[in-house]
Amino acid sequence: MRNQDQTAQVVAQYRGKYRVRNDKNEFWAEITGKMMFTAESKTDYPVVGDRVTISELESNHAVIQGILPRKTILQRKAAGKDDVQPIAANIDVAFIVQAADRDFNLNRFERYLTIINAGKIEPVIILNKIDLISKMELDENITQIKDRFRKIEVVATSVADRSGIEKLREVIKKGKLYCFVGSSGVGKSSIINELLGKELIKTKSISTSTKKGRHATTHRELFVLENGAMVVDNPGIREVGIVNVGEAIINVFGDISELTKECKFADCTHVHESGCAVLAALKSGELSEAKYLNYIKLKKEADYFAMSSLEKRQKNRSFGRMVKNFEKFKKKGS
Numbered sequence: 001m002r003n004q005d006q007t008a009q010v011v012a013q014y015r016g017k018y019r020v021r022n023d024k025n026e027f028w029a030e031i032t033g034k035m036m037f038t039a040e041s042k043t044d045y046p047v048v049g050d051r052v053t054i055s056e057l058e059s060n061h062a063v064i065q066g067i068l069p070r071k072t073i074l075q076r077k078a079a080g081k082d083d084v085q086p087i088a089a090n091i092d093v094a095f096i097v098q099a100a101d102r103d104f105n106l107n108r109f110e111r112y113l114t115i116i117n118a119g120k121i122e123p124v125i126i127l128n129k130i131d132l133i134s135k136m137e138l139d140e141n142i143t144q145i146k147d148r149f150r151k152i153e154v155v156a157t158s159v160a161d162r163s164g165i166e167k168l169r170e171v172i173k174k175g176k177l178y179c180f181v182g183s184s185g186v187g188k189s190s191i192i193n194e195l196l197g198k199e200l201i202k203t204k205s206i207s208t209s210t211k212k213g214r215h216a217t218t219h220r221e222l223f224v225l226e227n228g229a230m231v232v233d234n235p236g237i238r239e240v241g242i243v244n245v246g247e248a249i250i251n252v253f254g255d256i257s258e259l260t261k262e263c264k265f266a267d268c269t270h271v272h273e274s275g276c277a278v279l280a281a282l283k284s285g286e287l288s289e290a291k292y293l294n295y296i297k298l299k300k301e302a303d304y305f306a307m308s309s310l311e312k313r314q315k316n317r318s319f320g321r322m323v324k325n326f327e328k329f330k331k332k333g334s
């Protein structure tokens with residue numbers, strides 16, 4: 001007798017098809033027609049990491065009946081649209097990776113932190129390629145990171161000389177799901193391969209021999225490390241946009257959020273108002289200018305995203321009118 005109602009986890013995602021797995025078996029799966037027709041947005045479709053209910057069919061096929069509530073969801077703004085696109089579900093920890101030599105940038109860390117925080121995922125910072133900088137530069141970079149992000153764990157690694165890899169392994173726990181985010185070329189795949197150890201060769205040869213086919217069809221895949229922890233391959237949030245992150249900004253910029261409570265006006269934008277506690281802290285040097293500027297920038301993006309499409313159209317239209325009036329004004333003047 002086949003078990004009709006089972007739960008499983010989505011471990012790979014292809015165009016319209018999924019691989020799902022539970023302790024008994026691994027299946028090829030598709031969603032029900034009903035799920036497809038009732039889906040209102042991309043978030044109603046399963047993604048890698050999702051726990052789903054399935055009914056088993058013949059020869060290791062299954063139908064996905066529904067998605068169980070998500071613990072966390074990592075999503076990005078779909079390129080050029082207002083829509084959000086889920087990347088992976090139920091990730092416990094996201095490693096935010098930067099290369100110590102060229103990529104190092106605190107503002108970029110802050111941007112990723114905001115997205116990770118909005119997904120309710122725990123962040124850990126990885127500074128990779130430390131073989132390419134001096135010990136002094138490394139200390140300076142670590143100090144800068146710790147100053148700006150007090151509570152976040154930082155691991156310094158080099159895949160080239162393997163330093164920090166053991167420390168990274170200690171951070172990674174059995175049964176948890178991890179992902180690596182960061183710009184292209186910072187070493188995410190190299191770190192994952194290093195962690196996969198023996199699997200590395202297999203993974204690499206598979207991906208080189210069938211590179212094209214694999215990349216054309218697989219969206220995303222979940223790998224199991226030796227200790228039973230899982231890693232999501234390539235979340236690909238290079239062009240990360242700020243979505244639904246109002247609350248996350250409050251968390252990431254905790255000290256600024258505290259200051260805003262002291263502002264004279266409840267709707268203070270902290271840009272030009274009198275009695276603004278944030279501007280006062282900036283002036284006194286208590287708040288760094290770099291952090292302040294990044295806060296204003298990310299907040300603007302988040303506010304813009306939160307606006308309805310109608311509001312956006314109106315804003316764009318009123319801007320258009322302003323430009324037109326200005327053109328008229330210029331003509332009259334000349």
Ligand code: GDP
Nearest residue numbers: 128129158159160183184185186187188189190
């Ligand atoms: P990804 O795009 O983030 O996945 O980056 P890759 O893993 O593809 O790495 C990009 C390049 O950086 C490759 O040529 C790697 O060999 C190299 N690389 C990765 N980690 C290190 C490191 O720790 N030190 C040095 N020197 N090079 C590295």
Ligand code: ZN
Nearest residue numbers: 263268270276
């Ligand atoms: Zn203010």
